[in-house]
Amino acid sequence: MADTLVHADAAPAPVEERRRPPRVRKTPTTYVLRLVAAAYLFFLVAWPVSLVVTNTFDDGFSSIQALFEDPDMVVALQLSAYVAVWSVVINTLFGVGISLLLVRKEFPGKRVLNALLDIPLSVSPIVVGLALVLVYGGRNGWFGPFLLDLGFQVIFSTPGIIMATTFVALPLMIREIVPVLEEIGIEQEQAAESLGANGLQRFWRITLPSIKWGIVYGVVLTLARSLGEFGAVKVVSGNVLGQTRTATLAVEEKYLNFDQQGAYATAFLLAMVSVACIVVVAIIRPKNHA
Amino acid sequence: MIWFSALVLIPLMAVVVTAIDGGWDVFWSTVTNGQTAAAIKLTVFTALGVTVVNVFMGTLIAWVLVRDRFWGKSVLEVMIDIPFALPTIVAGLVLLSLYGNDSPVGIDIANQRPAVFLAFLFVTLPFVVRMVQPVLEELDRDVEEAAASLGASRFTTFRRIVLPSLAPAITAGAALSFARGVSEYGSLVLLSGNLPFKTEVTSVRILSSIENDNVPAAAAVATVLLVISLAVIVLLNVIQRRVAARG
Numbered sequence: 001m002a003d004t005l006v007h008a009d010a011a012p013a014p015v016e017e018r019r020r021p022p023r024v025r026k027t028p029t030t031y032v033l034r035l036v037a038a039a040y041l042f043f044l045v046a047w048p049v050s051l052v053v054t055n056t057f058d059d060g061f062s063s064i065q066a067l068f069e070d071p072d073m074v075v076a077l078q079l080s081a082y083v084a085v086w087s088v089v090i091n092t093l094f095g096v097g098i099s100l101l102l103v104r105k106e107f108p109g110k111r112v113l114n115a116l117l118d119i120p121l122s123v124s125p126i127v128v129g130l131a132l133v134l135v136y137g138g139r140n141g142w143f144g145p146f147l148l149d150l151g152f153q154v155i156f157s158t159p160g161i162i163m164a165t166t167f168v169a170l171p172l173m174i175r176e177i178v179p180v181l182e183e184i185g186i187e188q189e190q191a192a193e194s195l196g197a198n199g200l201q202r203f204w205r206i207t208l209p210s211i212k213w214g215i216v217y218g219v220v221l222t223l224a225r226s227l228g229e230f231g232a233v234k235v236v237s238g239n240v241l242g243q244t245r246t247a248t249l250a251v252e253e254k255y256l257n258f259d260q261q262g263a264y265a266t267a268f269l270l271a272m273v274s275v276a277c278i279v280v281v282a283i284i285r286p287k288n289h290a
Numbered sequence: 291m292i293w294f295s296a297l298v299l300i301p302l303m304a305v306v307v308t309a310i311d312g313g314w315d316v317f318w319s320t321v322t323n324g325q326t327a328a329a330i331k332l333t334v335f336t337a338l339g340v341t342v343v344n345v346f347m348g349t350l351i352a353w354v355l356v357r358d359r360f361w362g363k364s365v366l367e368v369m370i371d372i373p374f375a376l377p378t379i380v381a382g383l384v385l386l387s388l389y390g391n392d393s394p395v396g397i398d399i400a401n402q403r404p405a406v407f408l409a410f411l412f413v414t415l416p417f418v419v420r421m422v423q424p425v426l427e428e429l430d431r432d433v434e435e436a437a438a439s440l441g442a443s444r445f446t447t448f449r450r451i452v453l454p455s456l457a458p459a460i461t462a463g464a465a466l467s468f469a470r471g472v473s474e475y476g477s478l479v480l481l482s483g484n485l486p487f488k489t490e491v492t493s494v495r496i497l498s499s500i501e502n503d504n505v506p507a508a509a510a511v512a513t514v515l516l517v518i519s520l521a522v523i524v525l526l527n528v529i530q531r532r533v534a535a536r537g
Contacts, residue, residue: 027444029444030358033350033353033354033358034354034358034360036350037347037350037351037354037355037366038354038366040347040351041351041366041369041370044411044412044415045369045372045373045412045415046369047388048384048385048387048388048389048412049372049376049384051384051387051388052380052383052384052387055387111527114527115523115524115527116298116299116523118523118526119298119302119519119520119523120298121466121469121470122466122469122470122473122519122522122523123302123473123515123516123519124472124473124474124475124492124493124496124512124515124519125378125473125475125476125493126473126475126493126494126496126497126500126512127302127305127473127493127496127512127515127516128301129500130305130496130500130505130508130509130512131301131302131304131305131512132301133500134301134304134305134308134505134509135300135301135304136301163297166297167297167298167301170297170298221375224375225375227377228375228376228377228378228379228380229377230377230378230379230475230476230479231378231475231476231493231497234497235497235500248377248379248380248476251377251379251380251383252379252479252480255383255480256480263383264383264387267377267379267380267383267384270376270377270380271376271377271380271384274372274375274376274377274380275368275372275375275376277375278368278371278372278374278375279368281371282364282367282368282371
């Protein structure tokens with residue numbers, strides 16, 4: 001696909017050319033760079049991803065169909081969706097809260113908190129899983145036995161999966177909202193306050209509408225990340241068939257059991273969702289700048 | 291705050307506490323254990339290599355995306371983000387389908403070291419590109435044109451004018467991609483085969499310790515990874531503050 005892209009650009013783009021004539025100098029280097037970039041992305045991303053699609057549809061829709069007829073698989077997909085939705089909800093609420101805190105309030109340790117928020121992005125998912133097990137593990141975690149006495153099992157059940165997923169997706173929402181909050185400033189809120197609006201009204205009528213798009217991107221990114229989380233979930237879930245196996249765990253399981261068709265089909269579904277998420281972000285983002 | 295502590299801080303502290311619980315000797319012997327040390331070495335060196343590739347390719351791709359205009363550019367834009375959003379296990383499967391044992395191009399690197407390199411390359415692709423791109427867009431072209439009018443070649447202009455202003459963004463992107471590489475797990479499960487001493491990376495090593503109920507060992511290795519990611523975060527903050535001070 002990318003090959004055709006590269007050749008197709010030999011045709012002039014008259015409108016663009018006219019708009020900024022002196023700036024775009026087309027030298028051989030331009031084309032070489034363009035070709036290198038396109039080829040690199042083609043071999044690293046486009047071709048492999050397209051192969052999953054072709055492998056899934058090798059024999060028509062039967063593998064996708066088989067997927068939805070397997071009750072364990074349906075449970076896995078439902079669990080993934082359920083976990084993703086919860087993690088999006090939790091991250092949205094706390095993301096907005098922490099962002100407001102970071103931008104609007106001054107408190108000691110703010111810079112440390114700000115830095116620590118990036119940890120989930122750079123720490124290994126396996127470490128995340130291990131950390132949660134150590135604290136909330138049923139037998140010998142720090143809080144685990146106490147929670148278990150209350151009849152609340154965290155690790156090896158759904159709450160643990162939700163926690164792990166929320167952990168890894170935590171910074172995405174905050175990193176989308178904080179810049180927007182910093183940009184809009186507080187003049188409008190002060191104006192509203194001087195007109196007698198209370199805190200809740202100010203948040204609801206002024207702040208929320210202006211960070212709306214930040215939240216939307218955050219939700220989309222969090223959703224993509226949550227659906228796809230694998231390492232952390234693997235550690236905390238116990239991977240019980242039909243109970244705590246998520247769709248990503250099922251991909252591995254199927255592949256290792258030589259059910260390649262099933263693995264590709266599941267991978268295809270997951271890939272579709274994440275590609276859809278990126279495309280949604282790519283489409284709505286420019287509108288926001290205008 | 292409490293929520294953040296309960297979810298993030300306390301669990302991470304638990305890892306460190308468990309790791310040093312057994313004393314320094316236990317910690318050190320776990321980390322320097324042959325298989326573990328091999329895994330850590332492989333992970334760190336591969337991540338370094340991948341970061342170098344990303345610095346070059348990422349800057350190049352960002353340059354093409356910002357300065358060039360051609361049909362299909364928006365497709366490339368979307369492609370950059372795919373590795374970020376794609377579930378890592380799917381990423382592994384995806385690479386396996388092209389570079390695995392029934393590869394249509396006849397390249398079979400499954401269960402070999404290049405597979406680790408490839409997987410890292412895939413998952414860390416967006417970082418440098420996405421850090422450099424906005425900076426490059428903001429860059430004032432008049433300075434470059436002034437340099438060119440004074441007789442600087444294109445390469446000199448790039449090296450002397452553009453590169454210095456991109457340097458913080460490139461470093462930040464490189465740090466992120468290094469951290470991501472070191473911590474990568476999902477995409478390797480299927481692709482690398484996890485052979486001890488050969489293609490076993492640190493994350494996999496931790497997981498096998500957990501599965502063998504050897505939690506202190508797992509915590510010790512996890513602490514090493516934690517330290518690496520903390521170092522990266524501190525580095526990023528220093529860069530950010532320096533850029534803010536300059537601007």
